Amino acid sequence: MSDTHVNGGKFGEKHMIAAFERIVADVLKMDPLPARVVSLGDISYSSGAVEDYRKFAELLKPITDAGVVFAASAMGNHDKRSSFAEVFPDLAAKTVVPGWIVSIVDAGAVDLLVLDTLWAKDGPGSAYGVLNYEKENRAQFDYIAGNLENWPKPVFVCAHHPIAEINWNGGTFLVAQMCGSKNVVGFLHGHRHRWSPDWVNRDWCSNAIVRTLGIPSGGVWGDIGYALLKTESGKATVRLVSHGFWFKNSTPESDRQRDLWRVIETDTRDTTCTFPMPQAARGSSSTSSHAGAEPSCSRTMMC
Secondary structure: OEOOOEOOOOOOOHHHHHHHHHHHHHHHOOOOOOOEEEEOOOOEOOOOOHHHHHHHHHHHHHHHHOOOEEEEEOEOOOOOHHHHHHHOHHHHHOOOOOOOOOEEEEEOOEEEEEOEOOOOOOOOOOOOEOOOOOOOOOHHHHHHHHHOOOOOOOEEEEEOOOHHHEOOOHHHHHHHHHHOOOOEEEEEEOOOOOOEEEEEEOOOOOOOEEEEEEOOEOOOOEEEEEEEEEEEOOEEEEEEEEEEEEOOOOOHHHHHOHHHHHHHHHHHOOOEEEEEOOHHHOOOOOOOOOOOOOOOOEEEEEO
């Protein structure tokens, strides 16, 4: 459920809160539970208010009380770094790039490198994403260039924005860096509120590609639901858990299109996206420190 857009104010959107609570109920029925939860950004409803992050933590509490770790969040265009840090100071303090919120999540057989593409020094910012909110601020570029090529184990690169919406040559740079790394498994993102398997290539003179996947919204509009990432020997699989497809602001156009909404929901239900592990990692099995998790696989909830 990337793009939860939680409203912590008294006028919070009831359908969005109900959608979040449905996801929580889903997770608590799982056996085993996911080891961890990772958000792909836009936790906040619109402006990065502290109350939004407090409400998000409150809604997530039944999961974390059950032992599932809230491990990281990308920064989306509706987020605000200082508000996130006020509510989740331990996560913000773990950043590997000062001035940004960039996280490394150990998910057993794979790492998740969770980037910060918020286009503002202390957001919210433009709807588009960047790897540097000022042209001269290249700290995130430098970290990626200095580490991704020789990352020590398979790694998913994660961000709120899709590659095509990371400006100032950030998307081109990131694709080149991912294609040049022997251990990048794929790229996961939010922002578009849709389940969207795709791929990107370095350039049209190269056959180097990286598989990408967009994660649905937790309950705002578009594809609704969340995804489960499972690693096994030789592959990582992301499974969509769909809770529907909708736009809540009813108009004559939306009323005429409800049959189309149902078709989209049916076509995407229970779909998966598979990412082959890099050759060097095949044959290894993942591990998880979460009590009760399968010894042969590790599951991460992407929300």
